[in-house]
Structure formats: C-alpha cells, structure tokens
Amino acid sequence: MSSPSANKVQRIVIVGATSAIAERCARCWAEQGATHFYLLARNQEKLSAIAADLKVRQPQAEIVTAVGDFVDPAAIQSQVTEIMTQAADIVLIAHGNLPDQQQCQASLSETAEAIQINGISPVLFAEAFATLMSQADRGTLAVIGSVAGDRGRKSNYVYGSAKGLVTRYVQGLQHRTAGSGFKVVLVKPGPTDTPMTAHLKQNGAALASVEDVADDIVNGIAKGKPVIYTPSKWALIMMIIRHLPRFIFNRMDI
Amino acid sequence: MIKLSSWGRLSRQPHTCIALNDRSSVAGQLEQFQPGICYGMGRSYGDVCLNREGISWQTRGLDRLIEFDAETGVLVCESGALLKEIQDLMVPRGWMLPVTPGTQLITVGGAIANDVHGKNHHVHGTFGEHVQELILQRTDGQLLRCSSAENADMFRATIGGLGLTGVILQASLKLRPVGSAWLDTDTLAYQSLPEFFELSQASEADWEHTVSWIDCLSGDTPRGIFLRANHREQVPPDHKSQSSRKKSGLQMPLVPPVSLVNRLSLRPFNTAYYALNKRKEGAGIAHYQPFFYPLDAIGHWNRMYGPRGFYQYQCVVPEDNMHGAIGEMLTAIARSGQGSFLAVLKTFGKRPAAGLLSFPMPGATLALDFPNQGQKTLSLFTRLDDIVSQAGGRLYAAKDARMPADMFLRAYPALSEFTNYRDPGISSDMSRRLMGS
Numbered sequence: 001m002s003s004p005s006a007n008k009v010q011r012i013v014i015v016g017a018t019s020a021i022a023e024r025c026a027r028c029w030a031e032q033g034a035t036h037f038y039l040l041a042r043n044q045e046k047l048s049a050i051a052a053d054l055k056v057r058q059p060q061a062e063i064v065t066a067v068g069d070f071v072d073p074a075a076i077q078s079q080v081t082e083i084m085t086q087a088a089d090i091v092l093i094a095h096g097n098l099p100d101q102q103q104c105q106a107s108l109s110e111t112a113e114a115i116q117i118n119g120i121s122p123v124l125f126a127e128a129f130a131t132l133m134s135q136a137d138r139g140t141l142a143v144i145g146s147v148a149g150d151r152g153r154k155s156n157y158v159y160g161s162a163k164g165l166v167t168r169y170v171q172g173l174q175h176r177t178a179g180s181g182f183k184v185v186l187v188k189p190g191p192t193d194t195p196m197t198a199h200l201k202q203n204g205a206a207l208a209s210v211e212d213v214a215d216d217i218v219n220g221i222a223k224g225k226p227v228i229y230t231p232s233k234w235a236l237i238m239m240i241i242r243h244l245p246r247f248i249f250n251r252m253d254i
Numbered sequence: 255m256i257k258l259s260s261w262g263r264l265s266r267q268p269h270t271c272i273a274l275n276d277r278s279s280v281a282g283q284l285e286q287f288q289p290g291i292c293y294g295m296g297r298s299y300g301d302v303c304l305n306r307e308g309i310s311w312q313t314r315g316l317d318r319l320i321e322f323d324a325e326t327g328v329l330v331c332e333s334g335a336l337l338k339e340i341q342d343l344m345v346p347r348g349w350m351l352p353v354t355p356g357t358q359l360i361t362v363g364g365a366i367a368n369d370v371h372g373k374n375h376h377v378h379g380t381f382g383e384h385v386q387e388l389i390l391q392r393t394d395g396q397l398l399r400c401s402s403a404e405n406a407d408m409f410r411a412t413i414g415g416l417g418l419t420g421v422i423l424q425a426s427l428k429l430r431p432v433g434s435a436w437l438d439t440d441t442l443a444y445q446s447l448p449e450f451f452e453l454s455q456a457s458e459a460d461w462e463h464t465v466s467w468i469d470c471l472s473g474d475t476p477r478g479i480f481l482r483a484n485h486r487e488q489v490p491p492d493h494k495s496q497s498s499r500k501k502s503g504l505q506m507p508l509v510p511p512v513s514l515v516n517r518l519s520l521r522p523f524n525t526a527y528y529a530l531n532k533r534k535e536g537a538g539i540a541h542y543q544p545f546f547y548p549l550d551a552i553g554h555w556n557r558m559y560g561p562r563g564f565y566q567y568q569c570v571v572p573e574d575n576m577h578g579a580i581g582e583m584l585t586a587i588a589r590s591g592q593g594s595f596l597a598v599l600k601t602f603g604k605r606p607a608a609g610l611l612s613f614p615m616p617g618a619t620l621a622l623d624f625p626n627q628g629q630k631t632l633s634l635f636t637r638l639d640d641i642v643s644q645a646g647g648r649l650y651a652a653k654d655a656r657m658p659a660d661m662f663l664r665a666y667p668a669l670s671e672f673t674n675y676r677d678p679g680i681s682s683d684m685s686r687r688l689m690g691s
Contacts, residue, residue, distance in 0.1 A: 020275075020315070031343070045278050049318050056319035056329075057343060195275050195315065201256060202271065 011036040013088045015125050016095025018046040020194035024214030025092060030058035037063045038083055070095060070121045080128035087136050090221060091129050093122045093143045098196045104158040111158050119162030123169045130173055134182045142185040142221050143170055150238040153254050174226055186227045189213050190234040258310060261556050262299040263563035264626060264655050267306035275315035277423050284393045284421060291682035292417045294334060294361030298368060299566045300655030301683035302416050311421060313363055320424060327429040328386060333363030333422040349429040352378040358547050363422045368652035369414030369612040373463040376603025382413030383608045384428045390420040393679025411675035414609030416651055418685055420677045433487035439540045442480045443532040447581055450478060454601040457482045465600045469524040470593035470622055474581040478599065479531040483545060490539050505553030513560035513625035515594045523595045559625045565655060567635060568621035570602060571647035576618040579645035583620060583638055590634045594623035610668040613650045632656065662688045
C-alpha cells in the first residue's frame with residue numbers, strides 16, 4: 001500500500017481489539033481518519049459492536065474482524081501472515097487479563113495460564129509481526145505491557161513477571177531494529193479504569209480514565225516514543241520503585 | 255463498595271458498582287445484581303441516580319455508536335454515550351442533537367430518563383421527543399423494543415421515567431441538520447418581571463433559543479440578562495470552525511473548606527455580572543459550546559460550594575399563575591439572602607409532554623443553586639414549595655434531593671399510571687423517598 005503522506009495513518013491492526021484500552025485507541029484512530037482496520041479478538045459479538053461503532057465514527061473505514069487463537073504458536077504465525085498480506089501502519093498488541101495473585105499462588109495452572117496470556121502470547125504475536133514488518137521496513141508495532149512489569153511486588157508478581165517478559169522482549173526487539181524504518185513501542189499503563197480492574201476500583205483504588213490512557217497511547221505512537229508510561233506520572237513513580245534499596249522495598253506493603 | 259455522589263455532592267454513600275460494558279451481558283448482570291439503579295455521569299443534582307448501600311449499574315462503558323443514517327439523521331447508539339461525544343462527531347458533519355440541557359457531559363440514557371430540556375423548548379420540546387425507539391432491558395430478562403408504535407405505553411413511561419422502568423440499552427435519536435456550529439445571538443438587559451415576560455413572548459416566534467440569567471437577590475423587580483439565539487447557516491467570516499477536542503485547562507482542583515458562594519461574595523458577583531453583560535447588549539455571534547454549555551469549560555465546578563454541597567431548586571409554574579408566583583418566589587429568595595449567581599429564568603412552550611413524568615409544562619421555569627446551609631436552606635424550600643404548589647406547578651426530579659412525597663404525588667398526576675410500568679428489580683434513593691419503594 002502506498003502512503004500519500006508520510007505521517008498519514010491508514011491501516012491499523014489490533015490484537016485483543018475488545019480490550020477497553022484498545023477500543024478507545026481505535027476510536028481515536030478512526031476519528032483521525034484511519035481507513036482500514038483489522039480487529040482480532042476472541043469474541044465475535046463484541047468485535048461486531050466495536051466494528052459498528054468505528055464505522056459510524058469513520059464512514060469511509062473498511063473494518064475486518066476476526067476471531068483467533070491466542071495460544072497456539074502455529075495458529076498465531078498463520079494468522080499474522082494472513083493479516084500482513086497487506087502492510088500495516090500501526091499494529092497494537094493489547095490483549096491480557098489481570099489474574100488474582102492469591103489464586104495464582106494457590107494454583108500452578110492459574111499461574112501458567114496468567115503467564116501464557118499476559119506474557120508468552122503477546123510476545124509470540126509481536127515476534128510474528130516484527131519479522132514481517134522489519135522486512136517491509138515500515139510501520140509501528142506497539143505492545144501493551146504494564147507498570148507492574150517494572151519490579152516484582154508481592155501483590156501481583158505473577159502478572160508482573162509476565163509483563164516483565166514483555167518488557168525485556170520489546171527492549172531486545174528495539175535493539176535489533178534500531179535505526180530502521182520499523183518502530184517498536186512499549187506501552188506501560190498504570191492502573192486504568194477498565195472491566196479488567198473493576199475489583200480494584202471496588203477496593204477504592206484511584207484509576208486513570210481509559211480515554212486519557214488511549215489518548216496518551218495514540219499520541220505516543222504518533223511521536224514514535226520508545227516507551228510510553230500512561231498517565232505519565234507513572235514514569236517517575238516506577239523509577240523510584242525500581243531504585244528503592246531492598247531493605248526499604250521489602251518493608252513496603254505494595 | 256465505592257462512595258458515590260451526584261452532582262449536588264450532598265451525600266457520599268457506598269454503592270456496589272457493577273459496570274455494564276456490553277449489551278449482550280447486561281441481562282445476566284441485572285439478574286445477578288439487583289435491585290439497583292443506573293448511574294451514568296452522576297450529573298443529576300439529587301438522588302435520582304443514587305441507591306445508598308445498594309447496587310449501582312454503571313453505564314458509561316455502554317458507549318458505542320451503532321448506526322448513523324446520513325440521509326435521515328437518525329443515530330442509534332448505546333445509552334452510555336455522552337451527548338458531547340455525539341456532537342463532537344456529528345456537528346462537523348452538519349448534524350446536532352435537537353435538544354440538549356446546560357451540559358453535554360451527560361449520557362443519552364440519563365437524558366432520556368430525566369427527559370431533559372434546553373433553551374429551545376418552545377421549538378423542539380424535550381429530549382424524549384426526538385427518541386424514535388429505545389431498547390429496554392428489564393431485570394426479569396425481558397428485552398423490550400419501545401417506540402410510539404411498539405410497546406408505546408412503556409415508551410412513554412421510560413421517557414422521563416427516572417430510570418425506574420428498566421435499563422435503556424440503546425436509543426435511536428433523530429438529529430437535526432445545522433449549517434454551522436455557530437449561532438447568531440442577541441443579548442438584552444431587563445429590569446422587571448413584566449419586561450422579562452414580554453421579551454420571552456416577543457422572542458418566541460423568531461428565536462429558537464431563549465433563556466435568561468436573573469439576579470436572585472433583586473427581589474420582585476428583578477434585573478437580569480435575556481439571551482436569544484438562532485443557528486447560523488454559515489460559518490461566520492473570520493471564525494474558524496472551533497475544535498472542541500482540546501480540553502480547557504480550567505477546573506476546580508479541590509473542595510474549598512467553605513462555599514465560595516456565600517453572603518459576602520454573592521451580591522458583588524451578581525452586580526458585576528449584570529454590569530458586564532449589560533455592556534454586551536446587542537447582536538453577537540457565538541460558538542454553540544460556550545453558548546449552550548458555559549460551565550462545561552470548568553471541570554468540577556460543583557466543588558465551589560464546599561464540603562456540604564448544594565441544592566438546585568428548579569420549578570415550573572403554569573402560565574396563568576406565573577407572573578405572581580415567580581415574583582413571590584424571588585421576593586422570598588431575596589429576603590432569605592440565600593442563592594447563587596447560577597440562576598435561570600425561562601418560559602416553556604405549549605407542547606404535549608413526551609413522557610408520563612416529564613417535567614415541563616406551559617409556563618415559566620425558575621432554577622437556582624443554593625449552597626447547602628442545612629435547616630436554613632430547607633426552610634426556604636418549604637416556603638417556595640408552598641408558592642409552587644399553590645400556583646399548580648411542580649419541581650424537576652432530575653434536580654431534586656428533598657421534595658416531600660405528597661408534593662410529588664399531587665404535581666405529577668400520571669404517577670399512579672406510571673407505577674404499573676416500574677421494574678420491580680429497580681430502586682433508587684429517589685424512588686424510595688418519593689414513591690415508597
């Protein structure tokens with residue numbers, strides 16, 4: 001696909017398109033004039049509702065929805081190969097869930113599942129896209145990690161370790177593709193007001209609005225920021241947390 | 255449990271919040287978690303959206319647009335969509351919601367449940383008049399398609415139904431075409447009630463929007479500023495089509511320890527506001543956003559009333575008695591020394607109500623904010639209630655946190671009929687206060 005102007009975003013691919021953050025990002029892109037969407041998720045009913053919404057926001061848009069396998073490496077590979085028969089300007093990998101730490105500690109299969117869906121699966125998708133996108137030498141691949149991946153904490157270290165895997169993976173990929181036309185972005189949202197965090201809200205946590213987080217992501221991708229903390233205060237908070245000496249850190253109930 | 259308030263910030267009680275995020279799952283959520291009441295943006299002033307210690311169905315996640323017909327202007331959307339989102343998207347395409355209240359930061363579901371009105375009531379009536387169809391999820395699992403042709407009784411009950419007939423999942427709204435985002439405006443100062451009523455009457459034929467600000471301390475010969483406006487067909491020369499996506503930075507960052515609106519501040523403010531606007535008398539041009547929704551530019555403006563919150567008192571009195579009743583109320587308010595610079599006086603047109611419990615009736619409506627000063631404020635309201643009741647008027651439930659149940663019963667004759675359409679799995683602080691359950 002030829003692009004008439006360098007910064008005009010036309011084709012967007014979203015993996016985990018029914019996640020609240022991904023959905024809000026898609027709206028921003030639609031309103032900015034993106035004309036082709038490929039939305040991959042697990043629930044067709046939700047996908048159809050999102051596709052209809054984007055179509056109202058951007059009547060010119062062509063929207064393809066697909067239900068895919070998020071675990072099997074061969075299925076991921078063939079899905080991505082099919083998606084990338086057309087070049088993409090932006091690929092956003094957004095799927096995941098927030099496992100309960102206590103349940104993970106009580107059950108190895110819960111732990112395995114949490115690491116599979118939040119760590120291994122996004123990495124497999126990213127690797128499949130990266131191969132094709134770096135050959136094309138264009139486009140931006142954005143992967144949603146989390147501030148939880150910055151340092152292991154007792155309250156959510158299973159989820160944190162999966163997101164930590166994503167962090168290290170993206171770092172490596174950024175190193176590999178440095179200087180090329182293909183950009184890789186790591187998004188680290190703080191706790192955000194989405195269905196995934198409903199129980200945190202119930203316990204009185206202060207959550208960022210999903211619209212603000214999506215705005216930060218869309219703007220950060222447009223600017224080609226390598227790492228997007230959103231809301232941006234989390235960059236400072238996590239820098240402090242990463243650097244706290246262990247004897248202080250271990251006394252904290254976080 | 256999450257502590258929820260409505261816009262008046264009079265209470266902050268824990269609620270079990272259930273987020274409704276996709277239409278297909280709502281039936282199951284309602285079955286599991288009830289009785290409850292819908293909560294959208296929490297912009298109603300009193301307790302219509304609250305259910306203390308109970309369940310709150312949060313509708314903001316239901317904010318997808320479903321379909322838009324560019325020929326007819328009919329938009330189908332989920333009930334948690336904001337009026338602002340709709341207008342930001344549609345005004346550049348030449349379509350606008352025909353009726354919006356003084357804020358566009360409210361959900362479509364809330365606008366229907368309170369059957370809100372705007373400055374153009376005499377032309378376009380209430381929000382409910384432009385709802386062509388809605389889909390209502392009852393807590394027993396029934397899904398009802400409601401319009402004037404199908405389940406018409408339930409349709410009439412749901413418009414202005416205070417959220418008590420079911421959860422509105424989606425609505426079809428008929429938008430109106432507009433040539434531009436701009437209005438031709440006319441500003442006039444008035445110095446008495448007869449002058450206000452003459453202006454209102456004289457403006458009805460030629461002006462779509464009419465409203466007035468009134469100095470609530472000026473008694474029964476009140477001074478005020480009358481505003482009227484019409485939509486412009488073309489973007490005025492030298493005016494760019496203003497983008498609204500950028501947020502204004504203004505907001506009330508914290509709750510001051512005492513109300514900023516008080517005896518000391520109110521009189522000088524009103525005097526200054528009147529004087530400044532009097533200087534603007536005459537014709538002008540305004541973008542629709544600052545004209546219709548001036549307070550939307552200031553985030554959390556409700557915090558200015560301090561930690562005790564505020565009441566809004568909005569009544570309507572029928573045409574035959576409006577001159578006397580509005581004068582009496584203004585006298586009582588001026589004598590009490592209470593009030594706020596947010597005071598609005600306008601007339602409603604003669605239109606049949608869209609819903610069984612719709613608020614507007616032909617006559618005049620007066621709306622005022624009052625910082626909550628406890629008993630002192632409530633005593634004033636009792637006095638105002640007497641005037642409203644004697645004149646055959648009524649109070650607006652969307653604003654109310656305290657009217658007596660018998661006043662509601664007397665003023666809304668369709669209430670007993672409405673009761674038949676209530677969903678037994680829905681209950682709110684307001685429904686218990688005014689309807690006993």
